[in-house]
Amino acid sequence: MSQQVAPRATGTNGTTGAPRQPHKHALDVAHAPPGPGNLRAVLLPVAVVLLIGAVFVSVYLAAFHAPSPHQLRVGTTEIGTAQAHLSEDLDRIAPGGFTVETYPDESAARNAVQDRQVYAAYLGDGKLLYGSANGAAVTATVTTAFGSVAHAEQHELAVEDVAPAAAGDTRGLSVFYAAFGLVLAGYLFGMTTYQLAPRLQYRWRMASLALFGIVGGLLIATIAGSTGFGALPGSFVPLVAVIALMGAAVGGTTMVLLRLFGSAGVSLASILMLILGNSSSGGIMPAAYLPGWLRPLSEILPVGVGVRAMQGLSRFQNDGLSRALVILPVWVLGAALVLYLKDVYRRGAPAAGAGAGAKSAPGPAPVTG
Numbered sequence: 001m002s003q004q005v006a007p008r009a010t011g012t013n014g015t016t017g018a019p020r021q022p023h024k025h026a027l028d029v030a031h032a033p034p035g036p037g038n039l040r041a042v043l044l045p046v047a048v049v050l051l052i053g054a055v056f057v058s059v060y061l062a063a064f065h066a067p068s069p070h071q072l073r074v075g076t077t078e079i080g081t082a083q084a085h086l087s088e089d090l091d092r093i094a095p096g097g098f099t100v101e102t103y104p105d106e107s108a109a110r111n112a113v114q115d116r117q118v119y120a121a122y123l124g125d126g127k128l129l130y131g132s133a134n135g136a137a138v139t140a141t142v143t144t145a146f147g148s149v150a151h152a153e154q155h156e157l158a159v160e161d162v163a164p165a166a167a168g169d170t171r172g173l174s175v176f177y178a179a180f181g182l183v184l185a186g187y188l189f190g191m192t193t194y195q196l197a198p199r200l201q202y203r204w205r206m207a208s209l210a211l212f213g214i215v216g217g218l219l220i221a222t223i224a225g226s227t228g229f230g231a232l233p234g235s236f237v238p239l240v241a242v243i244a245l246m247g248a249a250v251g252g253t254t255m256v257l258l259r260l261f262g263s264a265g266v267s268l269a270s271i272l273m274l275i276l277g278n279s280s281s282g283g284i285m286p287a288a289y290l291p292g293w294l295r296p297l298s299e300i301l302p303v304g305v306g307v308r309a310m311q312g313l314s315r316f317q318n319d320g321l322s323r324a325l326v327i328l329p330v331w332v333l334g335a336a337l338v339l340y341l342k343d344v345y346r347r348g349a350p351a352a353g354a355g356a357g358a359k360s361a362p363g364p365a366p367v368t369g
Contacts, residue, residue: 059275059294063289067285068097069097070295071097071288072099074119074121074142075121075122076102076103077104077106077109079102089148090149093148109121110129113163114163114317116319119138120138122146125153129160130142131316132163132164133165133315135172136172138286166230173284174229175231175311176284180278182247183277184274186216190252190254191269193208194259205339213247213332218244220243232310242324242325243306249302250273250277252335252339255339256338278303280295280298281298281307282298287299287304302331305320305323
């Protein structure tokens with residue numbers, strides 16, 4: 001008669017021995033009470049993100065919730081009493097809304113509108129020259145205001161569009177979206193280049209910035225220009241140059257803020273370039289419609305300078321191009337200089353000083369040019 005043997009216990013992996021204890025999930029493990037570091041990790045992201053969101057909402061609502069012109073430049077060929085009456089009528093319609101320039105004849109006034117020296121020109125007897133390429137807001141402003149002027153003179157307003165909008169940009173907003181996309185890309189580039197390669201040599205980082213600008217310029221000009229949607233039908237090479245410089249300026253500035261202020265620089269760059277830069281760019285409506293504290297930024301920040309040149313290349317006989325080719329390189333070269341001082345010069349100075357004294361243990365090689 002055979003003797004029965006009790007089976008031996010096996011573990012969950014098939015081996016013999018004592019049964020394995022069930023695995024405890026991380027949530028089942030008791031954790032220490034939250035300390036100051038945990039509280040900071042909980043509250044800081046909420047505070048930073050909501051602050052940026054509040055700034056975005058505040059700036060855009062301040063700029064566009066009820067836009068009205070402030071010293072919008074317009075022209076006229078009227079002189080003497082007729083011009084005085086014109087200025088009075090415009091000031092009555094929109095106090096402080098217009099600045100009137102005088103031109104000797106219709107040809108000079110027409111050129112001024114086409115060069116965007118002025119946004120419209122009144123020739124008297126109810127005739128108005130304007131440019132629909134300035135956007136729907138400007139068109140509505142000048143036709144409404146000068147319609148009232150013509151009515152006071154007992155004329156019907158007769159308008160002539162001497163700077164028409166591009167066929168691929170009927171609302172005049174395409175330049176804003178093109179610039180916004182490029183600025184967003186420049187911001188992301190400046191933020192990720194140090195995250196992905198924190199010890200990349202300076203010369204290669206500058207090469208990466210240049211490559212980003214050039215490829216970005218080619219890409220945006222191809223998509224938005226005559227070869228794509230036809231929204232920016234300007235000369236291709238100058239358009240690429242302006243867009244490339246604008247993208248490099250935004251990317252370089254973001255890199256500088258990140259290197260100078262650490263993680264806080266990312267938030268500063270988003271406020272400066274994405275929020276203030278885009279809202280004051282003139283891509284939605286001219287700077288004359290912005291609050292007084294935002295208007296100067298359109299003449300300084302890379303986005304406003306670049307947008308004006310892009311518009312000028314497309315519809316306004318290169319208006320803003322010369323200014324862009326001066327200001328944008330200053331932003332790029334300034335960023336390159338600051339990064340050189342931060343990543344090369346200041347890293348090399350301590351090493352040179354240590355070599356003159358006692359020998360020390362070797363450390364990690366600094367990032368050099």
